[in-house]
Amino acid sequence: MSAAFLQVEGLKVSYGHIEAVKGIDLQLHEGQITTLVGANGAGKSTTLLALSGLVKKAAGRVTLQGQDLSALPPHKIVSAGMVQVAEGRATLTTLTVRENLELGAYTRRDGRAQRMDDLERIYALFPRLKERADGLAGNLSGGEQQMLAIGRALMAKPRVLLLDEPSMGLAPIIVQDIFRTLREINKGGLTIFLVEQNVRQALKIADRAYVIETGRIVLEGSGQELLRDPKVQDAYLGG
Ligand SMILES: Nc1ncnc2c1ncn2[C@@H]1O[C@H](COP(=O)(O)OP(=O)(O)O)[C@@H](O)[C@H]1O
Ligand SMILES: [Mg+2]
Structure with missing residues (x-):
């Protein structure tokens, strides 16, 4: 197994007394689409904001190809190659x-x-x-x-592209178009981290996937594995 391209270890983020992200680990491999899926309020956006340096990390380490980005300000994170699509x-x-x-x-x-x-x-x-x-x-x-x-x-x-719910508010046919384009961009070699509430569509295009519930990763696997997982089907795919 090759070392992860982007490695997130022990990430915690709090808003005042609320711990929104409770110590999560993520690994993105180069050239893959990795998705983080979960319900509204699970901590997906907070995770992305922490990676982009836009909210303070209470704990944790983020490294991109071995370069520690944990303490960098947002513009240096962008220069280092981690770029979030505007929300x-x-x-x-x-x-x-x-x-x-x-x-x-x-x-x-x-x-x-x-x-x-x-x-x-x-x-x-x-x-x-x-x-x-x-x-x-x-x-x-x-x-x-x-x-x-x-x-x-x-x-x-970017060396890695971060997206926070690109499907939000769009008609299904447009969502398919956007996801098809993400696949195309990925085939060109770009590593993608996709955060989505549209669990089915995200798992369909993802090489690897994580499920987040109230700030904790509860499941991980390939997109195909999670699509077939009964727990995922019950909770996110309408059985
Ligand atoms: N700016 C904020 N101040 C206080 N609490 C927040 C703030 N942003 C998000 N939260 C809380 O943090 C948790 C995670 O939110 P968020 O990361 O936006 O979830 P998601 O993107 O998965 O819907 C939720 O309980 C939410 O209410
Ligand atoms: Mg969100």
């Missing part, structure tokens, strides 16, 4: 699609030519964004805004 499709609605994508590259130190190459790659992945490149992001549909948020995160050249 709730928080695109900047008064900027154009292209401007939003270009903003995603703000932490990069490479040249304009490379950024333009990446922009073209993202347009190839999301042709709809290319068509609407000069339009305001605020005029995009919900699904298109989610794609823009993903595209913007890709412009930061």
Whole structure:
């Protein structure tokens, strides 16, 4: 077994007296999609916020390819290659699609030519964004805004992409589209950590999966194993 690409050990996060994440361990392997699924309030977003450095860890260690990210501020975590897709499709609605994508590259130190190459790659992945490149992001549909948020995160050249419920609020057919695109991005070699309440869809595309309940990991396995697990079926897949 190869060493984990991203390793999370003993992560704890508290909000005042509430311990939202109670000492969890996660391992992400390079080139895989790993998912963390669970009900509303289980601690999924808190886990991601802690990885991105946006909430304080009460305990725990996060290492990416051996580099300890635990104490770094958010922008250094992004520069180190761990990039979270903006939540709730928080695109900047008064900027154009292209401007939003270009903003995603703000932490990069490479040249304009490379950024333009990446922009073209993202347009190839999301042709709809290319068509609407000069339009305001605020005029995009919900699904298109989610794609823009993903595209913007890709412009930061992540080594691992973090997503918090990209399916939220979207029609099932759009969700399938988004998940198909995540698979495609992953086939290009990118490691993905997907947090979802849409357990069925997330397990379907995941290589590895963890189930979180009230701040603790209660099950782990391959996506396929967990799809077949009676406990998962009872609790999350409607039996
Ligand atoms: N800013 C906050 N202040 C206090 N409690 C919070 C805050 N954010 C989340 N919580 C609590 O922490 C727990 C985990 O929340 P969260 O990580 O958002 O769960 P999930 O993303 O799985 O729905 C819940 O009990 C929630 O009410
Ligand atoms: Mg959440």
